[in-house]
Amino acid sequence: xxxxxxxxxxxxxxxxxxxxxxxxxxxxxxxxxxxxDADCGGACACATCHVxxxxxxxxxxxxxxxxxxxxxxxxxxxxxxxxxSCQIAITDALEGLVVTIPASQR
Amino acid sequence: xxxxxxxxxxxxxxxxxxxxxAGASCAANLRQAGFPGPISLIGEEVAAPYQRPPLSKAxxxxxxxxxxxxxxxxxxxxxxxxxxxxxxxVERLDRKARCVVLTDGREFPYDHLxxxxxxxxxxxxxxxxxxTRLHELRTSLDATRxxxxxxxxxTVLIIGAGYIGLEAxxxxxxxxxxxxxxxxxxxxxxxxxxxxxxxxxxxxHRRHGVSFLFNRSVCSIDMESNGVHRVKIDGGEQxxxxxxxxxxxxxxxxxxxxxxxxxxxxxILVDERACTSDKDIYAIGDCTRRPISLYGQRxxxxxxxxxxxxxxxxxxxxxxxxxPAEEVPWFWSDQYDTKLQIAGLPxxxxxxxxxxxxxxxxxxxxxxxxxxQVQAVEAVNAAPEFLMGRRLIAxxxxxxxxxxxxxxxxxxxxxV
Numbered sequence: 110x111x112x113x114x115x116x117x118x119x120x121x122x123x124x125x126x127x128x129x130x131x132x133x134x135x136x137x138x139x140x141x142x143x144x145x146d147a148d149c150g151g152a153c154a155c156a157t158c159h160v161x162x163x164x165x166x167x168x169x170x171x172x173x174x175x176x177x178x179x180x181x182x183x184x185x186x187x188x189x190x191x192x193x194s195c196q197i198a199i200t201d202a203l204e205g206l207v208v209t210i211p212a213s214q215r
Numbered sequence: 216x217x218x219x220x221x222x223x224x225x226x227x228x229x230x231x232x233x234x235x236x237a238g239a240s241c242a243a244n245l246r247q248a249g250f251p252g253p254i255s256l257i258g259e260e261v262a263a264p265y266q267r268p269p270l271s272k273a274x275x276x277x278x279x280x281x282x283x284x285x286x287x288x289x290x291x292x293x294x295x296x297x298x299x300x301x302x303x304x305v306e307r308l309d310r311k312a313r314c315v316v317l318t319d320g321r322e323f324p325y326d327h328l329x330x331x332x333x334x335x336x337x338x339x340x341x342x343x344x345x346x347t348r349l350h351e352l353r354t355s356l357d358a359t360r361x362x363x364x365x366x367x368x369x370t371v372l373i374i375g376a377g378y379i380g381l382e383a384x385x386x387x388x389x390x391x392x393x394x395x396x397x398x399x400x401x402x403x404x405x406x407x408x409x410x411x412x413x414x415x416x417x418x419x420h421r422r423h424g425v426s427f428l429f430n431r432s433v434c435s436i437d438m439e440s441n442g443v444h445r446v447k448i449d450g451g452e453q454x455x456x457x458x459x460x461x462x463x464x465x466x467x468x469x470x471x472x473x474x475x476x477x478x479x480x481x482x483i484l485v486d487e488r489a490c491t492s493d494k495d496i497y498a499i500g501d502c503t504r505r506p507i508s509l510y511g512q513r514x515x516x517x518x519x520x521x522x523x524x525x526x527x528x529x530x531x532x533x534x535x536x537x538x539p540a541e542e543v544p545w546f547w548s549d550q551y552d553t554k555l556q557i558a559g560l561p562x563x564x565x566x567x568x569x570x571x572x573x574x575x576x577x578x579x580x581x582x583x584x585x586x587x588q589v590q591a592v593e594a595v596n597a598a599p600e601f602l603m604g605r606r607l608i609a610x611x612x613x614x615x616x617x618x619x620x621x622x623x624x625x626x627x628x629x630x631v
Binding site for chain 1: 540
């Protein structure tokens, strides 16, 4: 069971157990980590599950889809390491993943 | 957070009636904000809180399961000290005693009450829905029953070409059923979208083999001895179908509030803090009519984003915290491979501007007012137009129409 650490914009860390097959978004929602709104529940429709992925992990995530890329180009406060957490599926290879949650999803 | 009174003075805590996404989110938001008192979450359905949007889409297609649409794992409620009461129906609200009473007689006294009773499927008064085993699509039980009726080659008649009807049509086609949609208006999504969008979606559904009957109403439905439905429509035509799904809108579940004397007007009236006409009672989600300051009017929004926003408002108000910033209303729908995203409300619209090409399956329609500000955007497979449109709406930006029409110019460069 991989663990994932969510860092909030004020630096607070929450480390939670995740289930392989869930997404980084749904894991946050299920464990009540605040700051990931996920309005659309994972349909890649809203860009309210935006996170910054720690550099060490970027290369280990899957390809980014055109749809997600299109969303990220126009989401707020994006950076080179931005991803939509609903599009990151959890695998054993992501043990220890660290993501930072932006101050606002809007 | 600033709790106005010591927990000892307000010992009953928060009672939330309705365990859909609005009510369940409010409970979670209260704990996120550090609310220390008891929280009771009372739901009529037997299932623990789950997400409804997938029921007409991914869930029907088997792309997700009952478990994956669960809103939280079962352990969540105990971990967060949220008392979950399922299969429990609230009979009445006693504002004087500050208490809700269940049909089984149990009483839940409250310091703050949150009404999150949602909406129910509208029924056709002149048709015996139960006797003729008509389907509707609101709950996981509805969806389970509907799915069980679909099989390759079976005939499905869908009454109503709104979101539910069209999403169900797309899913039923994907499962091999023969689908006809009957609609009272002359086009699909007539109540919620512009003509260009209706034309696109009608064409898309027809390409996938769906038949449409427009400008027609259902007069009566009977069930023949072999279980097949005989549907009479105005003009004397008669149709037969193995399965009939009714998707003709939703009615807010406001009776609990209305009977207790709270102000209602096709929805429980609330303010920008989700507070009703009783200062200790909040209402959130599909059952409410709420102010939207961007448009200067009250609106009844049936959407998950609205439910989540109002859940945050109520939690903030109860905890004495700052209210969240008002959001631009938005909606989405998935049909076949098409993603529709709508932001804003199409009111006070002076002109429509189309960006992109419907023939290519990627376009957006911008609704502008007479000051060239974006009031609403309808985006088909066009995430940048949706996201940037939502920001333009929130910022009340004036746009340059020539640049907006030209899809070679980035959406980042259309504001004046």
